[in-house]
Each structure stands twice: as C-alpha cells, then as structure tokens.
Amino acid sequence: MKIGYYPGSFDPITNGHVDIVSRGAKLFDKLYVSVSVNPSKQTMFSTEERVKMVKEVLKDWSNVEVVESNILTVEHCKILGASHILRGLRAVTDYDYEFQMTNFNRKICDQIDTVFLMTEGQYSFLSSSSVRELARFGGDVTPFVPAAIAKVVSEKFAKK
Numbered sequence: 001m002k003i004g005y006y007p008g009s010f011d012p013i014t015n016g017h018v019d020i021v022s023r024g025a026k027l028f029d030k031l032y033v034s035v036s037v038n039p040s041k042q043t044m045f046s047t048e049e050r051v052k053m054v055k056e057v058l059k060d061w062s063n064v065e066v067v068e069s070n071i072l073t074v075e076h077c078k079i080l081g082a083s084h085i086l087r088g089l090r091a092v093t094d095y096d097y098e099f100q101m102t103n104f105n106r107k108i109c110d111q112i113d114t115v116f117l118m119t120e121g122q123y124s125f126l127s128s129s130s131v132r133e134l135a136r137f138g139g140d141v142t143p144f145v146p147a148a149i150a151k152v153v154s155e156k157f158a159k160k
C-alpha cells in the first residue's frame with residue numbers, strides 16, 4: 001500500500017490545498033493530510049480550528065485522513081508508514097524553500113522521498129497568507145476557499 005503524507009499549516013485551508021489533496025489522493029492508496037503544530041509560528045487559527053476546518057473540507061475523500069503533528073515530518077511519516085511526502089509548487093519562490101527542505105529531510109531519512117505537484121494555473125497566486133491578508137481588510141474570501149471555510153473566516157473577523 002502506497003501511503004503519502006501532505007504537511008502544511010493550513011491557516012486556513014484554501015482551494016489550492018484542496019486541489020493538491022484531490023490530485024494527491026489519486027497517487028496514493030492513502031493520503032495523510034497533516035496539520036502542523038508549530039509553536040514558533042504565529043497562526044491566525046488555533047491548531048484545533050485548523051484541524052476542524054481541514055476535516056470538514058476533506059470529509060468526503062475516503063482515502064484521506066487528517067492528522068496533526070508536532071514532530072519532525074520524516075518521523076511522523078515513519079510512524080504512519082508513509083513512504084512519500086507530498087508538496088505543492090506554485091512559483092519559483094516556493095522552489096528554494098522546498099529544495100532545501102527536501103534535501104534536509106533526505107539527509108535525516110533517506111527512506112522517505114518528497115514528490116511535488118505543480119499548481120493548477122488558477123491557484124498559482126493563492127496562499128493562506130493572501131487569504132488572511134484579504135480577510136483582515138474585510139475582503140471577500142469566497143472565491144479562494146471552500147464555502148464552509150469562508151463562513152468560519154468571516155465569523156472570525158466579525159468578532160474582531
């Protein structure tokens with residue numbers, strides 16, 4: 001059984017992430033989507049909120065399972081039996097970081113390789129940070145995130 005592991009902060013999950021998951025789910029028998037708990041990174045949504053949102057959006061994919069992680073990616077892959085890390089690539093700006101991470105992970109554990117899916121053209125400009133920025137300024141995020149997420153995002157800002 002081929003098991004993949006797609007890590008990210010999903011703060012919040014966007015249509016770009018969903019596209020990578022839907023395509024990744026066809027490459028692997030099972031795909032773990034891992035929401036990272038990173039105390040050094042300030043997130044807009046708490047770990048619980050991010051996990052809940054990702055679960056809600058991905059609930060219909062039978063071979064996709066949402067987990068959270070506060071350990072090294074390669075360690076978590078070993079525990080879950082994943083052979084490959086899945087990442088998305090948008091532009092050359094992603095390349096540097098991903099190149100460094102991939103090789104670093106390979107140094108830590110040469111059993112686990114990283115595979116990349118190139119963004120769908122329509123999502124090439126889309127990131128969680130742009131969605132957060134847009135929401136902060138009261139913009140409409142509905143074109144960029146699943147409907148259930150747009151609701152959560154606008155509720156968050158209505159409170160502020």
Ligand SMILES: Nc1ncnc2c1ncn2[C@@H]1O[C@H](COP(=O)(O)OP(=O)(O)OP(=O)(O)O)[C@@H](O)[C@H]1O
Nearest residue numbers: 007008009010016087088089119123126127128129
């Ligand atoms: N629109 C997109 N198209 C393809 N891949 C994407 C897209 N958005 C995110 N990804 C990929 O998803 C993975 C997890 O990304 P992450 O959770 O950091 O999202 P992000 O949009 O980059 O968020 P942030 O802006 O907060 O860094 C990364 O491999 C990233 O390249």
Ligand SMILES: [Mg+2]
Nearest residue numbers: 009127128129
């Ligand atoms: Mg990012």
